[in-house]
Amino acid sequence: MLGHATGMIGFPLRLLARENYDRVVRAKGAGAVALITGEEKIIPAAPRYYICTVESMPVDRDVAFLAVDEIQLAADVDRGHVFTDRLLHARGRIETMFLGAETIRPLIRKLVPGVQFVTRPRFSKLVYTGPKKLTRLPRRSAVVAFSVSEVYGIAELIRRHRGGAAVVMGALSPRTRNAQVSLYQNGDVDYMVATDAIGMGLNMDVDHVAFASTSKFDGHAPRALVATEMAQIAGRAGRHMNDGTFGVTADVPGIDPDIIARVESHEFPPLNALFWRNTDLRFTSVDALRSSLRIMPPMRGLTRPPPSEDQLILDAMLKDTAVYERARDPARIRMLWEVAQVPDFRKLKAEQHARLMIQVYTHLTENDEVLPEDWVAAQVARIDRTDGDIHALMDRIAATRVWTYISHRNAWLADALGWQERTRQIEDRLSDALHEKLTQQFVDRRTAHLVKRLRGDDVLDAAIADDGLVEVDGHRLGHLEGLRFRPDRTGLRTADRAVVNAAAAALRPVLALRTAAIVAAGDDAFSLDDQARLVWRNEAIAVLEPGSERLKPSIQILCDERLESTDRIRIETRLRVWLVAHIGAVLRPLVTATDVPTTAAVTASVRGIVFQLAENTGAVPRAAVEPQLMALSTPERETLARLGIRFGVDYVFMPALMKAAPIRLRGQLWIAAHRASADLTPALPPPGRVTFPAAPGTPESFMTGCGYRAIAGTAYRLDMLERFAAVARRLAREKVKVLPPVHLSLLGVSAEGAVPVLQALGFKAKVDETGLAFTPRRDRMAQRTRKGFAPPPVVTVRDDSPFAKLRALIPS
Incomplete structure (x- = not known):
């Protein structure tokens, strides 16, 4: 060049x-x-x-x-x-x-017709040497594993027996990766433990590559390494004029002889096809953009890949109604696509990354079409910290890279250069801190007394008791709670890390057994706790988080890096099956209503009201749907009634969901839907209670979602509150001035306690010598008239009418 x-x-x-x-x-x-x-x-x-x-x-x-x-x-x-x-x-x-x-x-x-080919042969030889124990690997060796837990376990084993190892993973920042490579290149350590990130972009003096596994999870499914992948990694050994060797660790089956022959001879079958995606995108509409991304390749030898990350994020963003409404013109659609292309360095699910991108897009399509400085500052401030463990630092580095990428879209920020410099400085600080953490954990040659007692050729033995207690050679390390390991701290940092990493190797088969038990468990083995967490054997193993709909929350497995990705997916699939069945059984009337197909009776208006009920788990203030209710025809009202929906004066709700089990689940679904935004998790209503003291600050939407209304510090169940209101209105029409005490039993309150209830329902109320006196407020009656609830008509009765004679006989 x-x-x-x-x-x-x-x-x-x-x-x-x-x-x-x-x-x-x-x-x-x-x-x-x-x-x-x-x-x-x-x-x-x-x-x-x-x-x-x-x-x-x-x-x-x-x-x-x-x-x-x-x-x-x-x-x-x-x-x-x-x-x-x-x-x-x-x-x-x-x-x-x-x-x-x-x-x-x-x-x-x-x-590419007319191209010329120039071949540069490899000068050094690469020879397969078979299996070797980790403790017997030659100097200048690189051990390759394909999960974070394996990398850490192997690095710790080498630290105990060989003094230390550098660690290289794809999740490390370039600065951290270079610093770890320097440890190896400078001779500070003679061993490196890496993922397949070692296979590209790193030139080091490696003499031997040992595979700790010959299969990996490629982001879609677990599979065996192919010959070209193995050659790319094994090729790190030797290089230039120096011969190299490759093999496997002692606990790994040998490599297929055909693959060995291909790697040693560097001869591989040709590629069958290349992936192609249309780049001539149409931004006339959202559908046009999606269609242009799905165009088939124009020639043989090319194939269309499955939806890539940016397409998945685009689809996730468009599920948000506000985003869809904003993407109405070509400029807005082009910007939507640009936002969807911001890489997910955090490696989250598309829906999770899309939440941040929705906020970015919303800001970019309003006001000055730039991201607000204070909002960006608040987002970046959360990750500008160097405390925490290795995983916390890697997560922050990944989050910083997202903002670094955004800062280089100059039109998105008023001070793009300033943010570029700030995010670069944050990444550098986090990278240096991460390098220090890795060095302390895997290269610290100072040995605590616990490590000295366990020093030797054998791997530390770990024992796990029935109650989850984890011990290594009699030393208590902590507890395995569900799918997460909670270590006990001894104050000896190096010893803690060494023993915990040794225990991690023993936890893998235990977690595999737990995974099998969870997948095979019956539905009665699972439950939801008060924090909307999925519980198995009295331990939380997952948490419900916001989903696409209120009745379809997402599931986040509560685990750490010790649980393999494939096992996490199996557990999540089993829990999803249970959750769908649980919601369908407990909230059957609501689920049935949402699944009713559109017919002449089940119109769009009917489905609209059902949808709002579903998104509020079975109850919604009548004022929120009053325009739709006013527009309903008689057949539509009858359809809603057959679906179990009742139109109260203040609420539209489903009486069948006012029992203890549905109320509990409704509260849990509200907690799941507001997990990211709610400051505190509200307490679920006590089972079977018509009223209970409402905690200060409990969100009104939570009360409504559970089927309650808070009045003067007390929560009242909506069905009983509506019955009480109906009685009060009937008595008021009959000119009754004092509420009979018998009716207070509907809410289980005293006369004094009923005063604020009646006032909230639109009455003037007080307790005097006659009892609980109440009368309708005129403004309340006028309000109901405006909403379509006209008072009963005034009927004039002639003096010679039989009704007049009857009225004279009835004492007033």
Whole structure:
């Protein structure tokens, strides 16, 4: 590239882009080189060379030379469509170069006519040496595992027996990863434990690569490593003119001989197809955008990938009615797509990442169409902390990367440069803190007395009691609560970490057994507690969180990294089956009403009221649906009545849901729906109570959702409150001035306690010598008249009428 006047190269990793940017700057000077990645942009006034990640390449720039590294990633299901687009369309004016594996040669020959191929053979040999115990690995070895728990367990074992190990994972920031690699390269440690992140972008002096597993979870399903993946990782050994070896750890079955032969000879079957996604998107409407993303490839050798992360986030955002309403013109739709493309560095579910993106999009489509400074500051302030453990720091780094990416969308922030600098500083601080944590845990050569007693060739033995107590060689470590391990702290930090990591290896089979037990358990083994957590064997194993609908909450498994992803998915699937059945059984009238198909009787108006009832778990203030009620025809009212819906004076509700079990579940669903926004979790109503003291500050929506109304510090069940109100209105029409005490039993209150109730129901009330005196308020009657509740008509009775004679006989 540097042999041309101008040039551009795209790398698969931000880490590689930064490393090569520094090299080109040293050769050509900072003013001649631009760095462009999703999270970092350094663009001088007149750059001649552009060092980029593949996704961030400004392919509209006219350059003499253009190159794309690791072009075989066009076959990657997640990112392949971007590499394929560069292969098909990105060109240098004079020279274009694609660097990659031989496996993509046939497809490039087919898709890019006239291309020339230049082969660079590997000079060093790579030889399979079979299995070796972790404690017998040679110096300058890298051990590769495919789960965080395995990486930590192996690194801890090596620390105890060999003095320490560097740790490399994809979740680490480039700064942390480089610092860990430096520990290894500088000779501070002779071993490295890594995930498959070691396979690309890192050049180190590794002599031997040991696989601690030959299968991995690829984000979709667990599967065995293919030959090309194994070669990419094993190829870290040797390099250049130095031969290398690869093998497996002692507890892993041997590698298939065919794969060994392919890795050693570096011969692999060609790729069958590359992933392709349409880039000529239409922004005339949301449906047009979605359709243009689903267009089929235009030629053979290309295939459309499953919906990628940005598509899933787009769909999740559009489930929000407000977002859908805002996306009405091409500019707003284009912005929606740009927001959906903000990467989910936190690796959350699409729905979870979409919640933040919905807030971003909402701010960008109102006021000055920039993100409010105070809102961004509050979001960033939450992650600007260096306390916590390794996982907390990695989570914050991932969250910081999201905001770094957003800050490089200059039009989204008034002070984009300022936020770019701030997020970079935060990431650097967090990265340094994470490197320090990793070094303390896996490279600290000072040994506490507990580790000294357990030093030896054998792995620490862990025992788990029936009550969840975890012990290692008689030393109490903590308890396994449900699916989470709670360590006991001894005050010896290094010893704590060492023993806990050793115990983690023993917890994996226990968690596997618990997973099997949960999946096989009957429905009576599960329940929901007062905090809307799913309980199994008296231990919380999951928590309900906001879902797409009030009756369809999402499930978040309460676990840590020790639970494998596949087991988490199996547990979540089983709990989802139970939850759907539980809601369907306890709230059957409401679920049945929502599932009634549209007919001539079940009109859109009927379904609209049912929907509002469902979103409020069976009760809604009448004022909220009054316009719809006024528009209902008689058949529609009859349909709603058959569905078990009652129209009270102040509330529309379902009397069948006023029993103890439905009330409890309604409260739990409210807690789940407001988990992220509610400051405190309100207490569920006591079972079977018509009234109970309402805690100060309890949200009104929670009371309504449970089927209660709070009046003067007391909660009253809606069905009984409506019956009491009906009695009071009937007596008022009959000109009764004093409420008979017998009616107070409906609410279980005294005369004094009924005064605020009557007042809330629209009466003047007081207790005097005659008893509980009450009369309707005129303003209340006028309000009801305006709402369509006219008072009974005044009937004039003639003096000679039989009714007049009858009235004279009845004592007043």
